[in-house]
Amino acid sequence: MELGKTKSVHIVGIGGAGMSAIAELLLKSGFRVTGSDLSSGEVTEKLAERGAVIYSGHRPEHVGSCDVVVYSSAVRPLENIEIITAEKAGIPVIKRDEMLGELMRYKFGICVAGTHGKTTTTSMIATMLIESGERPTVMIGGISDYLKGSTVVGEGKYMIIEADEYDRAFLKLTPTIALLNSLESEHMDTYGNLEELKQAFITFANKVPFYGRVICCVDWPEIRKIIPSMNRRYSTFGIEEPADVMAADIVLEKQSCVFTIEALGTRYPGVRINVPGKHNVLNALAAFSTGLELGIEPAKLISGLGNYSGMRRRFQVKFDNQRGLMVVDDYAHHPSEVKATVRAAKSGWTDSKVVAIFQPHLFSRTKEFADEYGWALSRSDIIYIADIYPAREKAADFPGVDGEMVASAVRKAGGRHVEFFT
Known part of the structure; x- marks a missing residue:
């Protein structure tokens, strides 16, 4: 794959699922890849092993002499110092989807x-x-x-x-x-x-x-x-x-x-x-x-x-003692996805109790779908609700919105064993 004279790509937020995938594709296609993220983990470590230069945090010098800067929708461009630095230097700054669209042309x-x-x-x-x-x-x-x-x-x-x-x-x-x-x-x-x-x-x-x-x-x-x-x-x-x-x-x-x-x-x-x-x-x-x-x-x-073997965090079995206790991890974050996950557990394990431990994702989504979450989760036998994972949002922008909204909705929908914890 070629992108004109582009040889070096810097990725802001390289640890995210979508951004790390772009990084892998670029690395395997022969591009030099650098990237920054606020936190490191398995994803960034693997990218480093494959040749990416990974920086912790965001600093102007991370941009270096790259040919283009790519960022995700989760990044706020007006607040990110690396994006600001690139724009001042005349380096093109594009979103992930634009880069992906260009790569797809081949x-x-x-x-x-x-x-x-x-x-x-x-x-x-x-x-x-x-x-x-x-x-x-x-x-x-x-x-x-x-x-x-x-x-x-x-x-x-x-x-x-x-x-x-x-x-x-x-x-x-x-x-x-x-x-x-x-x-x-x-x-x-x-x-x-x-x-x-x-x-x-x-x-x-x-x-x-x-x-x-x-x-x-x-x-x-x-x-x-x-x-x-x-x-x-x-x-x-x-x-x-x-x-x-x-x-x-x-x-x-x-x-x-x-x-x-x-x-x-x-x-x-x-x-x-x-x-x-x-x-x-x-x-x-x-x-x-x-x-x-x-x-x-x-x-x-x-x-x-x-031969399909599933995805991590999609009804992924994390523990099974073969004596009736199984722990499953699922990324379900929309009420319909929660409903499907609970239904899969209830229909497959008809003789077992289903204990749902749910953390709402985003304040805006919780505000919009609290009642729907309540209905979807209420089919579980025991329900624990954690407080909201904010991701790109700030609690101050959503006063009064918290995990208790979901817990209350579960009780309203008929859930009998419900607990909210922080």
């Missing part, structure tokens, strides 16, 4: 968008294509043990990207296949209302070239509503609604699901994925639909899905 882009399921579906497609003999480039906003990280730089023609709608980042991408996995209210700090979010998804879908395709999950009402506004070829998948690709005969087991895929008049029984929950059956249908569009044999796709 490949057949497969972009997975949606309010939920992006990380899992992207990694399913990656596993499926690799197992089918393809050598894709992959960028995921999470860690896959199968991929040995979040990024794979392959020699094949495909580039599979997790397309984030936050800050309208996905509108900078250049997909040949755009996958719309789900759509509901989220990131209202960016969009203001659901209609604006839907319009962004329409714009994203219509970025697909005339020879590409949009693949839509019609189980989501808001996706069904935007399909008439798309002016590109599309196909559909789902479980509850009629679609081109569907699942039937679903059996939910503890750590897996078995089902039949019905695709364009043909049945493929006995499909197994080694991750729990009906929501993951939908993710598998999304991946299978993508593989069909690429012309890969269904038998290879099904075999690839069978």
Whole structure:
């Protein structure tokens, strides 16, 4: 890959999931990469091992003589000294999504968008294509043990990207296949209302070239509503609604699901994925639909899905004493994701109690969805609520918003054993 005369890239916030993936791709493509972050950990250590120069904290001298500075939506450019220094020096400063869009121009882009399921579906497609003999480039906003990280730089023609709608980042991408996995209210700090979010998804879908395709999950009402506004070829998948690709005969087991895929008049029984929950059956249908569009044999796709081993922090088993105690970690941070995770636990382990320990993510999201969190969590047998993880937000901007709002909502929804702790 070449980006004109660019040889050296400095990344602000290099430890973030999306930024570290960009860093890995650039390193593996032969670029010199430097980066800074307020904290270090496993991610930054691995980047350093692969040749990146990592700085702790943000200082003017970190910019050095780089050719471009890249930053994420989580960084406040007007307050970051490295960005200010670069701009004064005349060094181009761009967001992560713009860099990613440029890198995609060299490949057949497969972009997975949606309010939920992006990380899992992207990694399913990656596993499926690799197992089918393809050598894709992959960028995921999470860690896959199968991929040995979040990024794979392959020699094949495909580039599979997790397309984030936050800050309208996905509108900078250049997909040949755009996958719309789900759509509901989220990131209202960016969009203001659901209609604006839907319009962004329409714009994203219509970025697909005339020879590409949009693949839509019609189980989501808001996706069904935007399909008439798309002016590109599309196909559909789902479980509850009629679609081109569907699942039937679903059996939910503890750590897996078995089902039949019905695709364009043909049945493929006995499909197994080694991750729990009906929501993951939908993710598998999304991946299978993508593989069909690429012309890969269904038998290879099904075999690839069978080799999918999940993602870290996506119903990841952290401890299992084989005597009835299992600890699972999941990144679920939207009420629908919390609901899906709790439902997967309840449906797979019908004879066990489910204890949910939940930390809300973002003050704005907690304020908007406190009642929905309450309903989703109330299906657990025992619920502990921690105080809010602020991420990019400040508590002072959201007076009165705390974890107790969620705890109260759980009690209101019928949760009987609820405790808020700080």
